[in-house]
Amino acid sequence: MDKRLIGLFIVLFILFSTIGSVGAVKLVNKDFDDHFTMKVPKGMHFQKDVNETTEDGIPNQQISYLSDSGNIGIIYSDSPVFSENSTAFFSQQMFQGMYPDLSKCYESHEGNLTILEPVTTNEQYYPIVILSKGNEHVVIIGDNLSTIKKMGHSLRFD
Amino acid sequence: MQKREKIIILGLIILIIGLLVGLTTILINNNSFFDNDKVLDGMQKYDFNSIFKMDVPKNVRFLKEWNNTEEFSLGDSYTYLDKKNKFAVSYADSPMITHEFVISNLELLNKSGNITFKYDNDMIIAHNKKNNGKIGKTFENCHFKERIIVQKGHTIIFIYGNDLDFIKSMADTIEFYQ
Structure with a gap:
């Protein structure tokens, strides 16, 4: 084979590999305070905010994790008020609570994930992914739907 | 017991066993008896x-x-x-x-x-x-x-x-x- 052709193949291979590695976000496993583990973008750090309340004797715990870059947020909620059977209701309430001025979204499911996407996604309206187990719910919000879906699929409740 | 009666009782036992086997097969094959969350194909x-x-x-x-x-x-x-x-x-x-x-x-x-x-x-x-x-x-x-x-x-x-x-x-x- 022509050496120039082989050289061209090598250059194209390196070029496509570079483009692919830039586009794909590398995810690494992270433990979230023994509540759950989930893969998150490598090198990403989170600021934690804990909110524990008791309403009519019912304890509620909500922990928010916001990435330093601000483009990914995770909310962990543990409340006996919401069970797995109310995941759909919980998801809708979360979406409406975050975006009170919206009145439509796309809704779909992938395995255990419930996915709610604003019709127009921008820096004001990010898609959200929700998972539940028992009374525990995790909401993942982010600017890149593909990344937050991958994160959601990797989530394991402890 | 007469031989004829024995044959009838034996026949009845075989019939009951057959019915039980048939019923069990129907129940196993039809998941709806066991699974309320059965979903239609596709x-x-x-x-x-x-x-x-x-x-x-x-x-x-x-x-x-x-x-x-x-x-x-x-x-x-x-x-x-x-x-x-x-x-x-x-x-x-x-x-x-x-x-x-x-x-x-x-x-x-x-x-x-x-x-x-x-x-x-x-x-x-x-x-x-x-x-x-x-x-x-x-x-x-x-x-x-x-x-x-x-x-x-x-x-x-x-x-x-x-x-x-x-x-x-x-x-x-x-x-x-x-």
Whole structure:
């Protein structure tokens, strides 16, 4: 084979590999305070905010994790008020609570994930992914739907 | 015991065993005896805001719309449009909704010549004579020909489509949480 052709193949291979590695976000496993583990973008750090309340004797715990870059947020909620059977209701309430001025979204499911996407996604309206187990719910919000879906699929409740 | 009686008793025992084996086989083969969550082929059970569940085609992606809480409303209502599979589901929950309210509205539409309707067990099947079956970008822009209505208490569910058998097969699987 022509050496120039082989050289061209090598250059194209390196070029496509570079483009692919830039586009794909590398995810690494992270433990979230023994509540759950989930893969998150490598090198990403989170600021934690804990909110524990008791309403009519019912304890509620909500922990928010916001990435330093601000483009990914995770909310962990543990409340006996919401069970797995109310995941759909919980998801809708979360979406409406975050975006009170919206009145439509796309809704779909992938395995255990419930996915709610604003019709127009921008820096004001990010898609959200929700998972539940028992009374525990995790909401993942982010600017890149593909990344937050991958994160959601990797989530394991402890 | 006479030989003849022995043969009859033996025959009866064999018959009972045969019946038991047959019944067990039927029960094993028919999962519905054991599994209340049996889903139709190519379908998945879908949770509509934890109000009810219904089988819908796999991999649906609904455009979901709701009445904004800031607007005046007599209750909550949601619509789910799946353009790919050409159907929509909507439900409303309001103290205004009663069986009499539903029927009086249908009769008014019937008198105006827009729809015909008939009862099918717990459902009402309505045919819109003036709709051409167009599927628009949003639910508001859709003109479905067929509509199935299921009401329970103050909740009413509408399933819209152009293929009555298809929407009826979904309506048959509705399960209310309450």
